[in-house]
Amino acid sequence: MTYKDLANLIFPNxxxxxxxxxxxxxxxNIKEDAMVTRFAPSPTGFVHIxxxxxxxMNYIMAKKSGGIFYLxxxxxxxxxxxxxxxxxxxxxxxxxxxxxxxxxxxxxVIGNYGPYIQSERKEIYHxxxxxxxxxxxxxxxxxxxxxxxxxxxxxxxxxxxxGYYGKYASCRNLSAEESIKKIKxxxxxxxxxxxxxxxxxxxxFQDLVRGKLYLNKNDQDIVIMKSDNLLPTYHFAHIMDDHxxxxxxxxxGEEWLPSVAVHIELxxxxxxxxxxxxxxxxxxxxxxxxxxKISKRKDPEALMRYYMEKGYPVEAVIEALMTIINSNYEExxxxxxxxxxxxxxxxxxxxxxxxxxxFDLEKLNNISKNIISKMNKDELYEKAYEWSKTYxxxxxxxxxxxxxxxxxxxxxxxxxxxPRKDFETYASIPKEIWYMYDAxxxxxxxxxxxxxxxxEEISKILKTYxxxxxxxxxxxxxxxxxxxxxxxxxxxxxxxxxxKENPDAYKGSxxxxxxxIRVALTTRAMTPDLYELLKLLGTEKIxxxxxxxxx
RNA sequence: GACUCGUUGGUGAAGUGGUUGAACACGCUGCCCUCUCAAGGCAGUAUUCACGGGUUCGAAACCCGUACGGGUUACCA
Numbered sequence: 362m363t364y365k366d367l368a369n370l371i372f373p374n375x376x377x378x379x380x381x382x383x384x385x386x387x388x389x390n391i392k393e394d395a396m397v398t399r400f401a402p403s404p405t406g407f408v409h410i411x412x413x414x415x416x417x418m419n420y421i422m423a424k425k426s427g428g429i430f431y432l433x434x435x436x437x438x439x440x441x442x443x444x445x446x447x448x449x450x451x452x453x454x455x456x457x458x459x460x461x462x463x464x465x466x467x468x469x470v471i472g473n474y475g476p477y478i479q480s481e482r483k484e485i486y487h488x489x490x491x492x493x494x495x496x497x498x499x500x501x502x503x504x505x506x507x508x509x510x511x512x513x514x515x516x517x518x519x520x521x522x523x524g525y526y527g528k529y530a531s532c533r534n535l536s537a538e539e540s541i542k543k544i545k546x547x548x549x550x551x552x553x554x555x556x557x558x559x560x561x562x563x564x565x566f567q568d569l570v571r572g573k574l575y576l577n578k579n580d581q582d583i584v585i586m587k588s589d590n591l592l593p594t595y596h597f598a599h600i601m602d603d604h605x606x607x608x609x610x611x612x613x614g615e616e617w618l619p620s621v622a623v624h625i626e627l628x629x630x631x632x633x634x635x636x637x638x639x640x641x642x643x644x645x646x647x648x649x650x651x652x653x654k655i656s657k658r659k660d661p662e663a664l665m666r667y668y669m670e671k672g673y674p675v676e677a678v679i680e681a682l683m684t685i686i687n688s689n690y691e692e693x694x695x696x697x698x699x700x701x702x703x704x705x706x707x708x709x710x711x712x713x714x715x716x717x718x719x720f721d722l723e724k725l726n727n728i729s730k731n732i733i734s735k736m737n738k739d740e741l742y743e744k745a746y747e748w749s750k751t752y753x754x755x756x757x758x759x760x761x762x763x764x765x766x767x768x769x770x771x772x773x774x775x776x777x778x779x780p781r782k783d784f785e786t787y788a789s790i791p792k793e794i795w796y797m798y799d800a801x802x803x804x805x806x807x808x809x810x811x812x813x814x815x816x817e818e819i820s821k822i823l824k825t826y827x828x829x830x831x832x833x834x835x836x837x838x839x840x841x842x843x844x845x846x847x848x849x850x851x852x853x854x855x856x857x858x859x860x861k862e863n864p865d866a867y868k869g870s871x872x873x874x875x876x877x878i879r880v881a882l883t884t885r886a887m888t889p890d891l892y893e894l895l896k897l898l899g900t901e902k903i904x905x906x907x908x909x910x911x912x
Numbered sequence: 913g914a915c916u917c918g919u920u921g922g923u924g925a926a927g928u929g930g931u932u933g934a935a936c937a938c939g940c941u942g943c944c945c946u947c948u949c950a951a952g953g954c955a956g957u958a959u960u961c962a963c964g965g966g967u968u969c970g971a972a973a974c975c976c977g978u979a980c981g982g983g984u985u986a987c988c989a
Contacts, residue, residue, distance in 0.1 A: 390923040398930065400951065401989095402989090403988080405989090434989065437988090437989080438988050438989065440988085441988065441989080502987095506987085507923045509986090509987095510933095513985090516913095516914085517913060517914080518913090520913055520914065521913095521914075522914055522915065522985080523913090523915095524913070524985070528934095536943035547915070551987050556937070560915095569919095571917080573982095573984080574916095574917085576916085577915075579914090582962075584986085584987050585987095586987085588987060589987075590987095592987095594986090594987070594988085594989090595989050596989095598989095599989095600917090614983090615917070615982085616983055616989090617914070617983095617984090617986080618916070618917065618918060619917090619983070619984040619985075620984075638938050640917090642917095642918090642982090643982075643983080645982085654982080654983090672941070681924095682923065683925090684937080684938095685924065685925095686924090688924060688925045688936085688937085689925095689926075689936085690937075691924090691937055691938095692926095692935095692936060692937080695936095695937090713924085714917080714918070715917095715918060715919065715920090715925090718923090718924060718925090721923050721924060721938070721939090723923080723938065723939060724924070724937080724939085725921070725938095726938090726940090727937085727938055727939085728937095732948095734951085748935055748957075773976085774950085774951085778952095779951060779952055780950095780951080781949095781950055781951065782950060782951060783949085783950055798942095811948085844947070848947095849944055857946075857947075862989095870947080871947055872946090872947045872948070873947090874947080875947035875948065876937070876947075876948060876979095878947090879947080879948065879949095880948095885948090886948060886949075887950080888949065889948095889949080890947095890948095891947070891948080893945095909929095
């Protein structure tokens with residue numbers, strides 16, 4: 362009895378060999394320096410911001426180099442899987458314009474290196490495992506959970522490294538005969554990798570972010586195939602997939618750094634060269650005095666859904682992430698405002714390797730405000746409208762009832778050198794402009810009058826203004842001259858400079874008069890340019906809103 | 913516990929032995945401009961790079977130790 366018999370007993374129906382698959386998935390016909398990258402999430406139903414950051418990196422590397430970016434669904438853990446997960450992932454990728462070149466979704470397989478869903482690649486993994494068994498680099502292990510647990514406790518007690526290795530790896534000494542016998546008896550088993558490594562040996566590993574790392578070799582006989590569903594573990598699945606999908610660069614979180622030695626040995630055992638690895642720092646969150654991993658359970662901003670629902674422009678989120686990825690991105694972008702992030706000279710080694718970055722929402726807000734302020738009215742209209750269709754009934758209604766009017770409102774102080782920056786997100790638009798709509802205005806009750814509170818005085822100001830001064834045909838200069846005349850007529854100071862020098866000499870200033878008009882029209886003391894607002898509202902609406910205050 | 917990665921302002925950070933008396937951006941503070949606000953302009957915001965020691969003519973940068981933080985330690989990825 363040989364390893365070959367053992368392999369055939371375990372995988373009687375696997376006929377294809379590694380060589381067959383090498384032919385089936387040939388080296389990609391792309392430029393030598395083109396990168397093949399992938400996004401390989403497990404289908405949990407969410408896209409974490411840390412994962413998305415990796416998507417951005419993967420996407421840039423592939424696109425810039427003329428390579429391929431593909432999506433692979435890592436669903437080997439059937440207990441965690443969520444039904445609609447792939448849909449969510451594709452939705453996010455498309456929303457942010459990072460459509461993969463190859464993927465499997467909605468019954469379609471795009472690309473020649475599929476299937477792109479791990480649970481559909483069982484035969485490929487089995488062929489790999491069968492091969493390892495044949496050459497003596499993998500073996501069935503019959504140890505049960507209790508035994509393993511006991512072993513770990515003992516190791517911990519003796520301050521040893523924990524794990525299934527060396528003398529602790531009892532099943533590695535089973536002969537082919539013994540293993541075959543146990544399997545025939547029906548004992549449950551997993552398949553473990555047989556490590557040849559010595560932990561005290563070290564080797565150099567090149568990580569593209571951290572540089573050269575001097576790591577201990579692996580000596581763990583890790584599980585490569587699980588007992589229940591015969592699916593491989595992540596460790597084994599990813600080396601098979603990354604090899605046969607001809608991946609050149611793997612971007613993953615730094616939580617994988619401790620298993621690099623395992624993966625390297627696995628690649629060696631298969632006779633393959635490993636792809637290049639880029640281990641990214643985690644995204645952290647300030648929680649009181651402590652920085653901790655941003656968590657999808659506690660922190661809504663950990664999930665991409667949050668940014669979509671809030672209506673941050675796509676470019677804003679990408680820019681915020683790029684800033685974390687390569688902090689010189691921002692400077693580059695201000696120097697090259699018209700270029701896409703794909704033109705940026707992204708370099709993995711420029712990524713900070715320190716601890717992990719706090720994702721700064723305030724920074725995002727600032728970026729977002731700037732980006733929105735630079736859109737012209739048509740762009741903003743298009744994007745906000747598109748967004749509103751799925752995320753905001755309120756905004757959608759506003760826009761649809763009169764698109765032209767909406768554009769006029771958002772265009773106030775917009776297409777100019779130093780545009781206003783009122784809108785932080787698409788979702789914030791209604792909060793800033795609702796008072797321009799009569800239907801919404803009738804519900805408003807509290808008026809934020811400032812210095813002038815006296816109802817008699819307010820009435821007098823509004824009445825005098827509308828009866829004697831306001832004319833919607835006036836240009837801005839004349840309009841303001843009239844406001845000044847009104848101010849003087851009522852005994853206030855029309856010259857702000859004079860007023861500031863000696864405020865006690867007057868009842869108040871032109872600012873106070875304007876504020877009364879502004880608040881009566883909008884309920885707020887702070888709005889964009891009054892002249893523009895008046896023009897857009899029109900005489901009729903103005904009169905109606907003023908009437909409430911007449912005595 | 914074991915193994916491992918890291919530690920520059922409130923935040924992201926630049927920096928690889930000498931025009932760094934620590935860039936840039938966000939935030940914060942003040943002033944100016946101004947009919948309000950948002951902007952914009954100007955100025956301020958780490959006497960110092962976790963701490964201790966060493967190497968050097970010279971260190972935030974190189975070395976050692978300590979402390980602190982993160983990660984891993986699963987038939988989860």
